[in-house]
Amino acid sequence: MELFDTVPPAATNGGRPPAHQDKAAILRANPYKWGxxxxxxxxxxxxxxATNIRTGKLRAFVPGGAFEAKARNHDVWARYIPAQVAGEAA
Structure with a gap:
């Protein structure tokens, strides 16, 4: 049996990470670049x-307004705009 100092946080979303979390992280690391x-x-x-990304309804893309997103045919393009995040300098 393994023993731990703390209990892990309660799982949300069935224990799965938010959809597209990895892609949101890449966009955050590369502000103003579209992907x-x-x-x-x-x-x-x-x-x-695209609307759900812009408004932050997809958890990986919170807060709302931090990302621009556009649909082009079937592709969803997005970019991170740090100046639009409250408390961040442009």
């Missing part, structure tokens, strides 16, 4: 996902 976050099944879904 393709995902390719959706339809242009309508891509548009919806």
């Amino acid at each position: 393709i976050v995902t390719t959706a099944a339809s242009a309508k879904t891509a548009s919806s996902q």
